Amino acid sequence: MSYLDIRNLKKRYTKNGPLVIDDVNLSVDKGEFIVFLGPSGCGKTTIIRMIAGLEDVTSGEIMIEGENIVGKQPKDRGVSMIFQSYAIWPHMTVFDNIAYPLKLQKVGKDEVERRVRSVAQATDITGMLDRYPAQMSGGQRQRVAVSRAIVVEPKIFLMDEPLSNLDAKLRVSMRTELKNIHEKQHSTSIFVTHDQSEAMSMADRIVVIYKGRIEQIGTPMEVYMDSATKFVAEFIGTPPTNFFDVTIREIGGRLKAVNNSFEFNVPDELEEALKPYEDKEVDMGIRPEFIGLSPELERTEWHLSDTVISFVEPQGSHSILITRIGETEVKIHTTSHMYIKPSTTAALNVEPDKVMFFDRETTKRIRKP
Numbered sequence: 001m002s003y004l005d006i007r008n009l010k011k012r013y014t015k016n017g018p019l020v021i022d023d024v025n026l027s028v029d030k031g032e033f034i035v036f037l038g039p040s041g042c043g044k045t046t047i048i049r050m051i052a053g054l055e056d057v058t059s060g061e062i063m064i065e066g067e068n069i070v071g072k073q074p075k076d077r078g079v080s081m082i083f084q085s086y087a088i089w090p091h092m093t094v095f096d097n098i099a100y101p102l103k104l105q106k107v108g109k110d111e112v113e114r115r116v117r118s119v120a121q122a123t124d125i126t127g128m129l130d131r132y133p134a135q136m137s138g139g140q141r142q143r144v145a146v147s148r149a150i151v152v153e154p155k156i157f158l159m160d161e162p163l164s165n166l167d168a169k170l171r172v173s174m175r176t177e178l179k180n181i182h183e184k185q186h187s188t189s190i191f192v193t194h195d196q197s198e199a200m201s202m203a204d205r206i207v208v209i210y211k212g213r214i215e216q217i218g219t220p221m222e223v224y225m226d227s228a229t230k231f232v233a234e235f236i237g238t239p240p241t242n243f244f245d246v247t248i249r250e251i252g253g254r255l256k257a258v259n260n261s262f263e264f265n266v267p268d269e270l271e272e273a274l275k276p277y278e279d280k281e282v283d284m285g286i287r288p289e290f291i292g293l294s295p296e297l298e299r300t301e302w303h304l305s306d307t308v309i310s311f312v313e314p315q316g317s318h319s320i321l322i323t324r325i326g327e328t329e330v331k332i333h334t335t336s337h338m339y340i341k342p343s344t345t346a347a348l349n350v351e352p353d354k355v356m357f358f359d360r361e362t363t364k365r366i367r368k369p
């Protein structure tokens with residue numbers, strides 16, 4: 001049994017309405033930092049509101065340390081939550097804001113003093129305890145909201161897009177701060193975001209959610225390098241994965257992924273997995289950094305196509321090149337500082353073990369058996 005176990009969780013907002021959460025299962029270990037990642041409307045907020053007890057569960061169980069908390073009052077669940085709009089009270093000092101939940105729990109005065117100061121140290125607002133929220137910046141107010149949520153030492157700390165009201169620069173620095181606070185407090189945290197770079201930089205494990213279902217659970221590197229579905233490969237990474245419509249065919253005794261623009265040799269290790277797809281259409285995905293460019297027109301066994309580069313977007317450390325293969329726009333992320341001029345003709349070769357194929361119907365990755 002894990003620290004938090006979510007089993008067969010389902011949610012309908014109305015009796016005959018759609019299942020907005022459709023059989024979610026998740027186990028979280030004590031001290032983990034979990035990020036729920038997915039597009040707007042996929043159900044992230046609904047799940048954490050059900051954990052917090054702010055929303056009814058249609059069916060399923062939410063177990064914390066082996067006890068099913070479904071049906072319990074929010075205040076009895078040992079869970080704290082902060083929101084996008086950090087609701088702190090304007091008429092109270094920072095100290096009183098943080099102390100408030102402890103006073104509700106009738107914690108003694110000395111203990112309140114000790115815990116507020118200890119949390120304020122972790123969130124780096126010790127010098128501001130006598131201020132009022134109006135005298136603070138957005139980032140500082142969000143730190144007060146975090147302090148107030150963690151001062152009660154919750155079993156689970158839930159955060160619903162807590163950084164989205166902050167400006168871009170502060171957002172990035174608050175990521176590191178929140179992660180630091182998490183490390184110091186050893187809290188078990190669930191953080192909701194639709195921003196994949198926020199998820200990648202903060203999570204121990206990412207839960208990718210789409211249309212009320214979990215697409216994949218994994219470390220940031222796992223969901224990036226080993227995407228389980230077409231949605232995950234598309235949603236994670238900037239620029240996103242390039243996709244091609246291809247048909248699997250045997251040509252000259254070799255399995256190939258074919259369309260009007262290329263005949264690409266299926267990598268050896270995927271031959272067996274792709275054999276049942278012969279004469280069927282599948283989606284082929286390649287991340288922009290796994291397409292190699294040869295202006296000398298050198299073609300390897302894993303040659304995709306020759307092409308003319310249409311646009312170049314220099315990024316300093318690398319460039320993003322934009323081209324077309326047939327009807328498909330393709331983005332290439334160069335791995336060096338080399339500058340390629342627009343209108344350059346080049347051969348595109350692929351790293352064979354980085355090519356992904358997805359089943360058209362299930363959208364799942366076709367893996368070697």
Ligand SMILES: Nc1ncnc2c1ncn2[C@@H]1O[C@H](COP(=O)(O)OP(=O)(O)OP(=O)(O)O)[C@@H](O)[C@H]1O
Pocket residue numbers: 013014020038039040041042043044045046047194
């Ligand atoms: N109170 C409600 N009544 C009916 N439907 C709702 C209600 N709240 C949310 N929904 C629907 O449930 C689905 C999931 O919504 P939810 O807010 O959980 O998504 P989300 O992933 O958190 O989105 P966002 O990133 O935009 O906040 C959506 O289709 C939404 O329209």
